[in-house]
Amino acid sequence: MNSIESAVPPPRSYLDDGHSLRSWLFTHDHKRIAILYALAITFFFFLGGFAAMLIRLELITPAGDLLTADAYNKAFTFHGVVMVWFFLIPSIPATLGNFLLPMMIGARDMAFPRLNLFSWYLYMIGGLFTLAMLVLGGVDTGWTFYTPFSTMFSNGHVMLTVVGVFVVGFSSILTGINFIVTTHSMRAPGMTWMRLPLFVWAMYAVALVMVLATPVLAMTLSLIALERIFGVGIFDPALGGDPVLFQHFFWFYSHPAVYIMVLPAMGVVSELITAGARKRIFGYRFMVWAIVGISVVGFLVWGHHMFVAGQSMYASMVFSILSFIIAVPSAIKVFNWTATLYKGRIDFNAPMLYALGFVGLFMLGGMTGIFLAATALDVSLHDTYFVVAHFHYIMVGGSVMAYLGGIHFWWPKVTGRLYSQAWARFAAILMFFGFNLTFFPQYLLGYEGMPRRYHEYLPQFQVLNILSSAGASILAVSYLLPLVYLGWSLRHGPRAGPNPWRAKGLEWLTDSPPPTHNFEVTPVVNEGPYAYEDA
Amino acid sequence: MSTESAMLAQQFDDAAQQREASALGMWTFLATEALFFGVLFAGYTVCRVRFPAAFAAGSRHTDMLLGTIETAVLLTSSCAVALALRDVQLGGRRVAAWLLVLTAALGLSFLVMHGFEYYSEYREGLIPGIRYTQQGPLAGPMQLFFCLYYFITGFHSLHVGIGVILLLVMARRTWRARFSAQYYTPLELSALYWHLVDIVWIFVYPLIYLVGRAG
């Protein structure tokens, strides 16, 4: 690389390739599209976070005194819809995945750049529908849209929400198709499947889930819409239709969707831990098969959301055993991450702190998942705050920590700037404590029997609820902090070289920020990933 | 060769890579479509398992002759579009364009026939939520059959409509010699899409029109 620089001026970075609004809104560059996504997703994250703030404020007292019951129901529905479909599902794949997938496999761009841009526009259109829903008065079905409440009884703007989610679903399908094809056909010479970084494997597995699960959600939501328009449909109990059938279809998507949210996080953390420990990942092949196993078996466990829903006992048994089985690959991953630290040369930079935080929180979330897979315990824990705490440990403690860790890790690559390590470390530690203070009490609340989606609750639950709300305010501060110091680094941060972490991976071979077509010369790969030999 | 290099997007190394990527992308999309329709078929299966008699009765209300003709029309159109692609691959242009027009025309005639079916069902009062005048013990669950019938055929007709437009665009581009024996990817993808529409109907036909005919 150095020899080229002396001969010709360094190539223009993708950021300098046009500064007009037009050059951004009509770009086909996967890196710019990733940034467009990042901006939109950040907006929705704070919007959904605001709804969460309202929920936590309301729950400080047992009486429903801050919000009316309807306003509260609309707040948690909005929080769920926005956080699931407009933040968590696109978060890592659409931003980090878009930016890094082609670079990590040594490609100039995605296989279908125009499709990539189109899926961003679909995301924005879906977002507009959702904002319209909010402005016109919200919706109160919960993000799960259970029938017949959503079809026959809710007075909220179910149609707008459903259309918004439908559209954003297609955005996610198109992203998935792009990832699959890119991984199959755009790899650089020598980049065999077993040399792919785990992040790429995670993106590939996620793309499979997106492509195979999302259409089921799209059609199910269409059925809800049609049932609302015409007043008849296959979920209508008055005709002999089955409301539980809706739950099957919904969870056929929404359980794998959980893996859409957490598989990318696993990919990010694998990268962060190897780079932070300066060591090869322990058991690369097991990690790969764990990712693939999770994405496939993840499709076979959806019925564990329906143990008390009137599902057949025998179906519940099958779903229960499969849910236990899917915990095995997750356990393998945790053990392998821990073993990667062994004999490493661990640098506690901010991305590493986020990654370690992820492993801890993901383990707590995963362990409580086993309680919920056990049918006998799920009977009393189902639909209580135990479940709320469990999935927030996975989604917020897991995915959001990993997302932020990834942002911190690749920030120098994306922007070409370094940020304040001290502030970043502080934010990561604050986030870890704030998170546990918010959600650990919710495990106890659920164990004591406080149902979820309750606007008012029994007075004996107040202490734990206050702790949780206090934690939420710490969490809010820790989410706002990165906005400040990362924003500051954009102008004032020191310049980052091509590889500030001295990490392995093709993306670190090129300049920071990378040139428009990523690589001046297509790299040739002749070794496996994470070839850290100086440990 | 000139069209080939002109059509090569910058992210690809060569035309083979590009064609392979496009084909894989399309097949992945078709898998998505299979699951999209799959929800309706799953709903159909569950409801039919619960109400077999009502589904047989509902099916007997549909027009089996018209349904059979529609199936034949779609199968023929599928063959026509495959032949059009073959012609382009062999360097042809005019025959291919006319075959594509024929395919689109067959698709359109399918839609027209379906329109007639809908109209006669409207007159018989078989449309739940709009005009449903059936009586008797099976009238309730029979509505489930008809809901599924309209959802399935409605979504399918939507796909046929999109396909007809797509095929006409392809016919025009073929006529204007945008494709050659070396470069025909968009045409190939449109043909794949049309075959999928055909395959969906291959399953719709026995499930909607052929239940309980023997009794």
Next chain:
Amino acid sequence: MMTMAPPQASTLAGSVDTLFDVMLALTGTISVAVFVVMIFFCVKYRRRSHADRSNANQTRLGVEVAWTVVPFLMFMALFGWSISLWSRMRTPPADAAPIYVVAKQWMWKVQHPGGQREIDSLHVPLGRPIRLVMTSQDVIHDFYVPAFRQKQDVLPGRYTQLWFTATREGEYPLLCSQYCGTDHARMTGNVTVMKPADYARWLQAHAGTGLAEQGAERFRRFGCSGCHGSQSSVHAPDLDGLYGSTVPLADGSQVRADDRYIRDSIMLPRKQVAAGYAPIMPSYTGRIGEDDVLALIAYLKSRHATTETAREQH
């Protein structure tokens, strides 16, 4: 954790809590072990330490296989335990006494076989298996009593059941745990567990009219008797002896007049019109509740019985 748990007030609660505690001990031990190892590695192999790092990149297949197989076996054991307990939780004993529950936005209506009715409360005797048969009038609800460690969704158009044997006297919260609309959080009540003698007294005190008599009252109040009464000028089917008989329908088919048929005839009268009658009966959907239908069916059943006995006397 024992202090945090809600009181154990059913035969199942103790077993559920034992399983919970064992799982907590197992997963807790593993979590703590992993945390300790992680922190140990983090300290020992920090960047500036001079720990021995030879052969750092070895992958040991035996270790991988061990931590794949051991959790798998552990999970299978837990699955076996959980599923055997669960099948006990889901299968009511044959001698369980039924009580009927109708859920609607946003209240619980309870109906005892003796005709006693309660709203948002349920009285049960100590030590006797109780089987709740539940249905919903509108959306999906969920009957949840933390103290019994039992929970079951209550679905419209279908019956689900839940059973328990209460083991401790007292009042326990009853909660709706499936989101059901605006006042979901207020759809709560109390389950009162009483000594069998107290329970018998309670039943006595609340023994209003029996279900069939309530139905007869409703038959008049909703105006059914206006058309279906013997002096009525409207041409409507006579309902004496209807229950259990075979009714010819307008479309030529026949149907047995069972509960489902009667319910549908009230709520959706156009669905199955009896032969020889004009389809003039108005639908009662939305005008009367599932519990009213229940009473009406009981009343028609009783008229069936009285006509039977009358015939025998002739």
Next chain:
Amino acid sequence: MNAPTTSASPPSLRLHLIVLAALLALLLTSAGCALLPLGVFNTLSALGISVIKTLLVMAFFMRLRRGPPLLRIAAAVGFAWLAVLIGMTVADVLTRVVLPSPW
């Protein structure tokens, strides 16, 4: 990625017409079968014929017979996942205990 796939010469006109004839013949067979009282075999024959027709269309019209294996896998995966959705949902409905009306 591998050897550049030179587009093999497309299937012949004759083959296309034979497949179409076979499809139409199968269509008539399935219509005929539906009119015979075969009990459960009515449904089985109808679905069996549909599967054969689908395989014909995919193998010849969509050219999977000579196509890259990857595409065959993509096609198979779609159907396999559909089978999971239908299979496990129907399994629940078939094994549910239906409680009779209690009154």
